[in-house]
Amino acid sequence: MKKIIDKIGYKFNLSEIQYQRDNLTFFTIDKESVVQMLTYLRDYEGFSHFVLMTAVDWIEDGLFQLTYILNNPKEKVDIGIRTVILREKAEMTTAHHLWNQVATYQRELKEMFGIHFPGSPRINEPFLLEGWDDIPPMRRDFDTKKYSEETYFPRPGRKTHDPAEYMKQKLYPNE
Amino acid sequence: MKETTNNNKFLHEENKPRKVLAPDGSIIEIDPIRDYFCEDRPQVSKPGNKVVERFLNWARAESIWVLGFGTGCGSIEIPPLMTPRFDAFRFGVQTRPTPRQSNAFIISGYLSVKTLKRVIRSYEQMQNPKYVLALGSCTINGGMYWDSYNTINRLDHYMPVDVYIAGCMPRPEALLAGFMKLKELIKQGKAENANKYIENLDWYKANQKKIIKDWNMPDYNW
């Protein structure tokens, strides 16, 4: 695993390398070289299986982190590629010409997070939600409990018992 | 009947009012949602003569045909109900593929907004008298997904319900007990919720239209 990372490190500028297990490594690159890195890994290093592509919302830094995970079926290793884009005007180059399934992941990210991929097929069609006109729901500033209580009002008489609060009351009654 | 409100933002190409070429060569204007469907309001069907009605209720209770639409998690307990272990066929219960030939609707679990639209369409296409069994705790007060942005919490604001069966999942024996209770209700003449739906149609429709924002159906699906 370390040999592959060193070989890639000669060509690209890697940072924050994390050896999670002996067959899984994560590293971070800047957003312009992502598609180039994916093409290089697919054609020259044998990472021919695309596992997943997802986004994580770091709202306190104002960033989205995109993660691509690729798998090499012969050597049986995984690589996780992280990149960071801004939250304000979230756009990213599309990679749908490399594998056919990437278009579906990009449709879901556009609907759930609001990240646009110009040029991806059927990017503006709704994928999971129907008749949705609020902000993209997976962003952290969307409050799902408040939306659910206003739109699908619960039955009156519901009480919640939080076990952490109950234990705190029992053990430290003075605080 | 009241005006259908076409929310043009969500309407598909096929449903928009437009001009098309007719088979005889002329150009006509169509509006698919208003033109192709019947616009009458449904009528309440009152129960008739007491003795005949008791006989008819006995017949309806002994042969309940269920629409085979598994709407949520709970549909994993429907195949065990129909196979030799917990045989429901001996009680007269079988599944039918179309709403025109079925009597009862089992709402098995949670309903997302997208499925609720299709469920309302199927429910209104069933013939009177019809019954609804609500399975699981998600229909009672939202269950495990009470704070989700896509599942409804209170089913009885959108459809009238006859029997609730609690559990997550309820066992097939609980489902059979629910069917027994439904049969009792039918034989006593208390399962008239199809008429309740027609009498309070405006209230149910207002609730439904509030959450289904892309209403591209007629107001009542005959």
Next chain:
Amino acid sequence: MNKMHWLDPGYDRANYPEKRSDGSFVVDKASQKFVKIWQGPNHPGVTGNMSIELTVSGDEIIEAKTHVGYLHRGFEKLFERRKYIQVFPTCIRMCVAEPDYNEYNLAAGVEELGGIEIPEAASWLRTLVLEMARLQSLLRVVPGQGGTTGLGIGVQWGVYLRDLILDRFEELTGGRVYHMFIIPGGVRGLLPSGFRKRMKENLADIDEFIGNIDKVMFNNAVFKKRTVGVGIIDPSWVDSYGIVGPNARAAGFKRDVRKDYPYLKYKELDFDPQTATESDIYTRSRIRWHDLIMTVDLIRQILDKIPDQGDIRAKTPNVLHWKLPKGETYVRSESSRGEYGFYMVSDGSAYPRRINLRGPSYTHAVSLLEKMLIGANIADVASIMVSLQTCPPEIER
């Protein structure tokens, strides 16, 4: 051929529909020669709620689009509001057919991020529960393929035997469908007394079923005529569409997570996944049938090796105030459909930052199905869908 209208004289129906250079068809909606049919969310069978919008000319399908979203509950948003121990009862309901793989993946991810090792007996019990989950899922799906062509007897036998396995689950864990047996740190209990004897009786019944289904379904002339040579997956599609599981094994690629990335106790067990080369519907059913035989054999091996006593839970901090250190990981396991993986990110607080599930149906049902249905008949759509073993709850979580 330029745009002639069908009412003009001289219109030749043999040139219809037109093909583009890459093989796809020209769909001219105004010509009124194409019919749009929705094979809707109401599937009385083994698949869940997923609808396909077919554009049909005569009996041949020209274009297909998959629509999902009928079962979307917003799981990944719900997880961000719950502590790690509260995520466990919720995450089971993500894939309804085989719930134990969700629990195992979440527990493996949490243990990897938190640095916890589980004891021996817990590892054996987890392997047993995962194999039993695969058995009850395959008992429903293998005869389900016959159900799409009209052979209903296999489904009645298979679901009855599946109920007997669910009885064993109820003895071991307390619930028929959702078990909540695998928790972070280990499992919840040991085998009850007499479990092995009752389980071996059930396995003997299942052996008889395996022989019967071979005679009734796989040697049936109608089933063979409808499934041999239909729904072929080209081997060049496997990497470009990301196909995993029995679908990839039927195309000649030997990929199995239990062999390639061994987890739990699979290194000490003796099994060999089968592959085949002609990848049509008949071969995929055969591969699943072989998987069923292999699972029964694995359960017999595991039952002989489980220790009767031992520690079943490792020491974990107080689960209500447990804060995992910052990090991210990807764990995988092999469900009966293929590679099933969780991607987890934690940021040092008591609530998870992001838990993302990658199910095998994400690519099988959306992009691969749209490609496979071009040129098929309407009557074959249900067979092709069931042969890919699509499960919509894991597409849309």
